[in-house]
Amino acid sequence: MPEKKQKLDGLKVLLGVSGGIAAYKAVDLASKLTAAGAQVRTVMTQNALQLVGAKSFEAVTGQSVYTSMWQDGQEFEIGHVSIADWADVIVVAPATANIIGKVANGICDDLLSTTLCVCWMKPMIFAPAMNDKMWKNRAVQKNVKTLKHTGIELIGPAHGRLACGTEGVGRMAEPLEILEVVRKAAAAIKRKRK
Numbered sequence: 001m002p003e004k005k006q007k008l009d010g011l012k013v014l015l016g017v018s019g020g021i022a023a024y025k026a027v028d029l030a031s032k033l034t035a036a037g038a039q040v041r042t043v044m045t046q047n048a049l050q051l052v053g054a055k056s057f058e059a060v061t062g063q064s065v066y067t068s069m070w071q072d073g074q075e076f077e078i079g080h081v082s083i084a085d086w087a088d089v090i091v092v093a094p095a096t097a098n099i100i101g102k103v104a105n106g107i108c109d110d111l112l113s114t115t116l117c118v119c120w121m122k123p124m125i126f127a128p129a130m131n132d133k134m135w136k137n138r139a140v141q142k143n144v145k146t147l148k149h150t151g152i153e154l155i156g157p158a159h160g161r162l163a164c165g166t167e168g169v170g171r172m173a174e175p176l177e178i179l180e181v182v183r184k185a186a187a188a189i190k191r192k193r194k
Contacts, residue, residue: 009037014087019047020094022172029175084118094129104143132168
């Protein structure tokens with residue numbers, strides 16, 4: 001008999017999508033999180049919007065997508081603070097070298113990086129995705145170590161065919177793998193609340 005998967009009912013997941021080609025996989029991840037019972041709100045960078053549309057995330061989550069610090073139509077709250085306060089778990093997929101560097105160095109120059117700076121006390125899961133040469137760059141590896149040191153969990157990157165056509169380490173973890181890490185984070189949150 002297959003193992004029953006833990007439902008994510010009531011879990012509030014903030015999904016950060018940065019501008020890597022793997023952004024299309026984040027739509028599938030958002031769909032899987034929602035199907036598992038999580039409430040998913042998405043924050044996208046301007047670069048991510050060049051690769052996949054906000055409407056795709058709205059369609060699979062049933063929630064508005066946040067794309068700018070100056071977005072019209074938001075409730076009268078400070079956006080990056082209210083989104084951070086709302087979330088139980090933060091997932092960044094794909095996590096590009098750019099967003100990893102911003103978070104590791106406290107740079108807050110867009111909605112996603114600013115929101116992540118506010119979320120540091122909550123469980124955070126990053127799914128790196130980039131070219132293998134970028135992943136091996138010493139500065140990127142230093143930033144990755146900083147993230148791990150601050151308690152951010154990284155899943156991946158995996159080895160495989162990359163967007164540039166070469167093989168190497170840099171592929172974003174698959175949505176089902178990320179979902180399992182979120183399930184573990186949800187279980188830890190539930191234990192703490194008891």
